[in-house]
Amino acid sequence: MAVSMTGTVGLRQAANYLARLGSLFVTHLPPSALWTWVFVKGGRTISETAILQDNATHHAHVVLPLSCMPGPDISDSRRWQYCAAHGVMGGLCDEVSPDALPPPTPPPVTYQTALARVPVVVTAGNRHQYLYHSLTTLLRAPGAEHNNVEVVLGDATPSTTQLLQLMNVTFTTLTLRGQGNNRLFWYYRDVFRLVANKFPDAPAVIFLDEDIEVSPDFFSFMSQTLWLLDADPTLYCVNGHSAMGLQGLAFDSTRVFRGAVQVEWGYGVTLDFVREALALWEDVSTHNTAFYDFWLYMNVRKGRECVFPEITRTLHFGMGVNTDPYRKEKGPMSMVLVREAPIALRNVARLRLTTWRHDLSRNISAAIPLRGNPCRATFLPDTPTSPHYVFYYKLDMLRDGTGRPDPYQYFQPTECLGMWSLSEQGHHQGIAIVRFAESATLYLVGVPYSHYSHLRPSTVPLWDADALTDQEFEQMSNYTQARDAGTSIIANVNVTSRILMKELSTV
Incomplete structure (x- = not known):
């Protein structure tokens, strides 16, 4: 080793x-x-x-x-020939109790018919160990339909194609061009193009990468939420991944939210959205490329939002071109994945924009306002006396025409509270939601950016990160560094x- x-x-x-x-x-x-x-x-x-x-x-x-040493039973000679040449393959090459090939059919979920014509597209390359783990968790999850799974390969070696043949999984190989993120950008364009041509009548498509572990509840979650994409034109995706679990800020596996966020690790979109993206993708300059998912967020989303769970249904475990190991350990790898299934989601129909706005307005109006510095150790109550709290802070719109909030102003309170702060994504019209206790929710309302700014009582002060003194800013930085040092799993x-x-x- x-x-x-x-x-x-x-x-x-x-x-x-x-x-x-x-x-x-x-x-x-x-x-x-x-x-x-x-x-x-x-x-x-x-x-x-x-x-x-x-x-x-x-x-x-x-x-x-x-x-x-005596070897395993060689009646399945293809498997053991593969295992003799490849390591770190988990249950595939377990000589005592090897995984069944192909994986047995899992039980259906309650709303199985919602998944019947939905292809599950797994993008993959030459990381066959990653791919085996991803496909194993995927095909074992209740609701998985083996015939709906298609792996789309780029830069695939024989190690990957042989594995897929062993697992009896359908795959297609694409020809790649470019380097680094440019290569990935055009690869995903070709994946979208393949899906549009091969599954033109599908009601939706689910995309996963080769380094995603899905929860046993993944398909149950998708089956209960995908219908929203047709029912509400202000939504464009359903994400199985959720960043709410950072720093332990997730408690209820039945709760679902909506917000401005890019497609993330394990997501569903409609074929209409795929075609929308392709129409814009064709006109992109070969030199004007970025991360494909962020490009979709900035250019194709057009103000629409995504649905995502409070507790994540997918875990991004892999290391790749754009992965930093330190940030990975403190971020995605620190989150808890739902291990139970199936889970009946709560109030899914109320995620439609009209009812979501109504519920948010009601909860914020009834919430207890919090004041002062969110980096203060006593900012959040140790013993909540209300299910709803609200914090009003200054948040302006950027003057670049994108309609995005000021990332610096957004960063300060979210970093203090242990949320994902490196991007302003995740908010709903200027509201970021923090589940800081099992029975309590905090609404961060950015004023004047937020659609809900009018709910702030005139007697409640507006916290302003821009008005911090150098000493106050240093105290905030010390607080977050001390908190992260106390919870770091990097030893x-x-x-x-x-x-x-x-x-x-x-x-």
């Missing part, structure tokens, strides 16, 4: 498992460690080396004696060789 650069950031609980197998170093490795470990399956270390902090070339030379940042040797000498 070899890990380099930032690979040890993501070990998490696996480090404890590897320690039980015999590794001395694994629970002490800092994020930048270079590490090799050669061991006998069952618990005997042959060699283990690590460079903890320095940027250096890491060499390990080991003479490894080989032994003849051993300051470990040195001396510290490690002292630790191991006392074991």
Whole structure:
């Protein structure tokens, strides 16, 4: 086993498992460690080396004696030939209790008919280990229909195509061009084009990437919400992913929200939206490309919103072109995925704009106003006495013609409260919703940007991040840094060789 650069950031609980197998170093490795470990399956270390902090070339030379061990039943020869050439394949290559091939048909969900003609398109490339995990969770989820799943490949190696043949999953291969994000931008355009041509009469399509783990409730969630895309023209997508789970700000798996957000990890859109996107995609300059999902948000969304759950139904576990390991660990990987199914969603019909506005206005009008600095440790009540709280803060519209709120002003209160603050996405017409306790919701109302600004009583002051003194701003920064340090799951940042040797000498 070899890990380099930032690979040890993501070990998490696996480090404890590897320690039980015999590794001395694994629970002490800092994020930048270079590490090799050669061991006998069952618990005997042959060699283990690590460079903890320095940027250096890491060499390990080991003479490894080989032994003849009985192999698995070779009646399924294609599977074991594949496993002999590929590692880290989970249950596919488990010699004791291997996964069934193809995966057995899962039970239906209550609204199965809503999924009958909905293709599930998985975009994939050469990360076959990721793809196997994604497809396994997908095809095991109640409501999954094997025949509806289609994998669209780009840059696929034989390792990926052989895997899909083993799993009996339909796939199509596209020819790619460009590099980096430019390559991805045009790949997704071609994926949309394929869907429009192959499934022109489908009521909707669900898109997933090869590094998405779905909840057992994923298809149940989709079956209860996809109809909204036809019922409400102010909606354009249903996201299985939700960022509300950051810092533990999610409690109720039956609740669903709507807001201005881009399509995210595991989403459904109508074929009309696919065709809308393609009509604009054709005119994009080859040099004027961006992240495809953000491009859809900025150019095709046209003010519409998405539906998303309070507790996420998808987990983005992979590392790719645009992934930072530190941010990944503190963001998507820290969120809890719903493990139960099926879950009956609450008040789905009230997500339509008219009723959603009515309910929000009523709740905000009845809410207890909070005052002062949201970075103050006592800002949120420890014991809520009301189901609804509201905080009014200054939020202006950008003057660039996009209609977006000022990201700096939005960042300050959301960062204080542990929300996803690096983008203003997630709000509904200037309202960001924070579930800070199981029985309490906080509404952040940005004034004057918000459609709901008129609900602020004249006696309630408006908090203004632009008016902060340097001392107040420094105090806010210290608060968020201390909070993040207390909850960080990235361990051993300051470990040195001396510290490690002292630790191991006392074991």
